[in-house]
Amino acid sequence: MKILKKIAHFYYEGFRQMTWGKSLWVIILIKLFVMFFVLKLFFFPDLLKQNFKTDKERGDYVIENLTNIK
Amino acid sequence: MNELLDLSLVDWSRAQFALTAMYHWLFVPLTLGITFILAIMETIYVKTGNPEWKKITKFWMKVFGINFAIGVATGIILEFEFGTNWSTYSWFVGDIFGAPLAIEGIMAFFMESTFIAVMFFGWEKVSKRFHLVSTWLTALGANLSALWILVANGWMQFPVGMQFNPDTARNEMVNFWDVFLSPVATSKFLHTIFSGFELASIFVIGISAWYILKKREVIFARKSILVSAVFGLISSVFVIGFGHFSTQQVAYHQPMKLAAMEGLYQGKNGPGLIAMGVLSTKQSDPEYKQLKNFLFRVEIPRGLSLLAYFNTTQFMPGIKDLLNGNSEHNILSAPEKIVRGKEAIQLLKDYKMALDNGNADEATQLRAKFMSDDFQKNYFKYFGYGYLKSPTDLIPSIPMVFYSFRIMVMLGTYFVFFFLFAFLWVTRGTLDKKKWFLRLAIITMPLAYIASMSGWTLAEVGRQPWVIQDLLPTVAAVSHINASAVQVTFWLFAFVFTLLLIAEVKIMAKQIKIGPKDGGH
Numbered sequence: 001m002k003i004l005k006k007i008a009h010f011y012y013e014g015f016r017q018m019t020w021g022k023s024l025w026v027i028i029l030i031k032l033f034v035m036f037f038v039l040k041l042f043f044f045p046d047l048l049k050q051n052f053k054t055d056k057e058r059g060d061y062v063i064e065n066l067t068n069i070k
Numbered sequence: 071m072n073e074l075l076d077l078s079l080v081d082w083s084r085a086q087f088a089l090t091a092m093y094h095w096l097f098v099p100l101t102l103g104i105t106f107i108l109a110i111m112e113t114i115y116v117k118t119g120n121p122e123w124k125k126i127t128k129f130w131m132k133v134f135g136i137n138f139a140i141g142v143a144t145g146i147i148l149e150f151e152f153g154t155n156w157s158t159y160s161w162f163v164g165d166i167f168g169a170p171l172a173i174e175g176i177m178a179f180f181m182e183s184t185f186i187a188v189m190f191f192g193w194e195k196v197s198k199r200f201h202l203v204s205t206w207l208t209a210l211g212a213n214l215s216a217l218w219i220l221v222a223n224g225w226m227q228f229p230v231g232m233q234f235n236p237d238t239a240r241n242e243m244v245n246f247w248d249v250f251l252s253p254v255a256t257s258k259f260l261h262t263i264f265s266g267f268e269l270a271s272i273f274v275i276g277i278s279a280w281y282i283l284k285k286r287e288v289i290f291a292r293k294s295i296l297v298s299a300v301f302g303l304i305s306s307v308f309v310i311g312f313g314h315f316s317t318q319q320v321a322y323h324q325p326m327k328l329a330a331m332e333g334l335y336q337g338k339n340g341p342g343l344i345a346m347g348v349l350s351t352k353q354s355d356p357e358y359k360q361l362k363n364f365l366f367r368v369e370i371p372r373g374l375s376l377l378a379y380f381n382t383t384q385f386m387p388g389i390k391d392l393l394n395g396n397s398e399h400n401i402l403s404a405p406e407k408i409v410r411g412k413e414a415i416q417l418l419k420d421y422k423m424a425l426d427n428g429n430a431d432e433a434t435q436l437r438a439k440f441m442s443d444d445f446q447k448n449y450f451k452y453f454g455y456g457y458l459k460s461p462t463d464l465i466p467s468i469p470m471v472f473y474s475f476r477i478m479v480m481l482g483t484y485f486v487f488f489f490l491f492a493f494l495w496v497t498r499g500t501l502d503k504k505k506w507f508l509r510l511a512i513i514t515m516p517l518a519y520i521a522s523m524s525g526w527t528l529a530e531v532g533r534q535p536w537v538i539q540d541l542l543p544t545v546a547a548v549s550h551i552n553a554s555a556v557q558v559t560f561w562l563f564a565f566v567f568t569l570l571l572i573a574e575v576k577i578m579a580k581q582i583k584i585g586p587k588d589g590g591h
Contacts, residue, residue: 014191020132020581021190024139027573034566035146043559046153047549048161055238060422062161062239066546067419069457 079553080545083155086560088530090147092523093567097141097574099522102216102263103270103305104134105209109202110297116202126290127205128193129586130274135190136581140574145219147563155556159537159547164240166232166249167222174218181211213263220262224255226538227529228323234450236421236440254319258529261312264305265522268485271302272511272518275492277582279511282502290586292496299493306486313482314377320532321378321386324539326464327532329389330471332374333364337391337399340383343373346476349469393461404461411456414440414449454536457546466534474527481521488514 018025048058108130115123152160188196188204196204225231231248232241243249275298278291320328329335332344347367372382379386385399395403417440424433439445458464492511495501501508533539537547 010191010195011187013195014187017191021135023577024136027570028139028142031570032143035143035150039147039559040150043555043562044147044150044154047157047551049153058161059238059240062158063236063418063422065158065550066162066239067415067422069415069546 079551079556080548082553082556082560083151083548084544086155086556086563087148087151089560089563089567090144090151091526091530093563093571094141094144094148095523095526096519096571097137097144098216099266099269099519100137100273101134101141101212102266103268103301104130104137104273105205105212106267107270107274107298107301108134109205109209110301111294112202112205114297116198122289122293125586126293129290130294131189132581133277133578136574136578138186140570140577144567144570155549155551156537156547157549159542161240162542162547163226163538164232164235164238165243166225166229166241169243169246170218170221170249174215177211177218178215181207181214185211216263216266217259220259221250221252221255223529224252224258225249226536227258227533228252228254228319229538229541234453236418236437253315254323257312257316257319261309261316262525264308264312265482265525267305268302268309268482269518269522271298271305271489272485272514274298275302275488276511276515279508280582281585283505283508283512287585288502292501295492295496295501299489299496302485303489303493306482306489309482310486313479317378318380324533325387326389326392327466327471328378329387329392330466330468330532331475331528333468333472334374334386334388335390337386337388337396339385340372340375341386342369342371342375343377344369344476345373347472349472389465393464404455404458404464407452407455408458408461410449411452411454411458413456414445414453415456417445417449452540454538454541454543454546457543458535463535463543466532471528471532474524474531478521478524478528481517481524485514485518485521 015025048061052058052061108127111123111127111130114120115127185204185208188201189208192201192204229241230252231243231245233244234241249255275295278294278298281287281291317328320331332341333347333349334341344364345368347369348365350363350365374386375382375384378384387396387399387401391399391401393404395401395406417436421433421436421440424436440450488511491507492501495504495507535543535545537544
């Protein structure tokens with residue numbers, strides 16, 4: 001428990017004493033927000049996961065795509 | 071399917087993936103190399119106790135921090151693209167990527183989040199030795215992350231250690247070590263990380279040269295140049311060595327890429343290496359539109375044979391041999407491979423139909439045929455060829471492959487001399503007087519990025535039309551989505567990534583202007 005507290009304090013103090021690093025964290029957080037809450041949600045759905053319920057259906061769909069050539 | 075597929079969808083999907091990968095790669099190589107440079111600098115500090123080395127280490131750590139923060143997680147977007155734009159591909163690769171990428175995720179998370187924190191926050195809070203170990207482990211962690219990604223990429227260039235399952239349409243890993251220790255993956259990893267070390271060394275030398283030109287932080291700059299010049303020089307020897315190893319792998323496993331790299335149309339024994347050359351823009355060969363003659367070329371006799379095969383008389387197939395076949399050298403023609411690929415696709419279709427119609431006996435027989443060694447070796451091996459319209463689809467863009475190879479090699483050769491002279495002059499104490507070289511060092515920084523990008527262009531454009539060599543062409547790997555949606559995300563990314571790049575350059579430039587101070591983080 002004491003060790004965990006020490007580790008938590010280490011990270012807390014480290015972040016608190018940041019100077020130029022704070023602006024980098026702002027950039028990282030904005031970036032992660034844009035990626036996961038904008039891009040992933042609205043622009044990049046996982047098509048096979050979203051459109052089919054089981055792996056069997058997904059496999060069948062892919063085989064259909066792979067074999068349906070003229 | 072292919073007839074109906076909007077070709078602009080394939081092109082836009084490729085363009086979007088290339089754009090994302092290239093922006094991602096702007097940040098990665100510096101991370102790979104600079105972590106080792108600052109680990110070396112910190113080792114000198116711990117060994118000597120000289121506080122100047124601590125100041126140097128902290129400054130380059132700050133530069134690393136900025137690059138890492140801006141570049142972090144850019145690669146995740148590539149995974150989003152797999153699920154949306156390349157869903158057939160991401161399903162088809164099956165569990166081959168699962169293991170390496172999961173290991174990468176776990177290792178990167180634990181190693182980087184733990185040891186980077188100690189590296190940045192722990193200067194006065196942990197012992198010098200523990201801090202140093204954390205810095206080295208951060209460097210190792212960053213490079214091990216690259217290992218798993220490059221193992222996955224190596225598999226796409228040379229698929230081994232797997233078995234295709236016709237029930238699930240997925241490739242299942244049967245031998246992890248074949249995938250992990252594949253010579254293509256090994257050479258790709260080593261060539262790539264050492265080129266990242268070179269790029270980081272050039273970056274450090276370039277910024278340090280700027281300080282010397284400005285007559286600021288001269289001692290700091292000289293020491294930084296000394297470490298980077300040695301590190302860069304050693305790395306450049308490995309880059310050349312593993313580049314050679316990589317070329318050999320291309321010769322064995324991707325002969326069309328090698329033929330395109332050399333603009334070699336007709337196979338020959340003991341081919342020369344084109345040191346310099348300009349391709350003609352005339353459509354001189356009406357049969358194959360992509361084939362071009364040279365306006366001029368400077369050739370090293372038998373050089374390619376020696377480079378690729380360690381032998382001066384080895385036969386190397388040209389593009390025409392690979393398309394038309396060459397019975398003397400046991401090369402199957404492209405039309406024959408296309409026929410075999412179509413047979414593999416047809417058998418998969420028949421098997422699926424038998425299953426759907428409830429013909430269990432027929433399905434069992436077809437499955438047994440599909441999985442037989444003979445069929446796997448002689449037909450499934452060419453599965454991807456069945457999607458090609460014409461043998462000429464097999465030719466990658468020759469100008470892109472030819473020139474990117476030469477840009478990479480020429481710059482790589484130049485970097486050896488660059489490091490050598492930087493080392494010689496900084497050890498002799500004459501570097502400050504060579505203003506032209508200091509200016510050249512600044513100009514060399516973007517050249518290092520150009521060399522790195524050229525390497526990837528060669529590797530990825532050179533393997534077209536394949537997403538997975540011989541098994542899955544780009545046209546069959548893409549998802550059937552609206553091309554305009556891909557266009558929108560292309561431009562969106564171009565905008566967002568450019569903003570990020572501007573942000574990085576601005577933050578970096580500001581911190582470089584402030585210079586090394588023994589301050590916080």
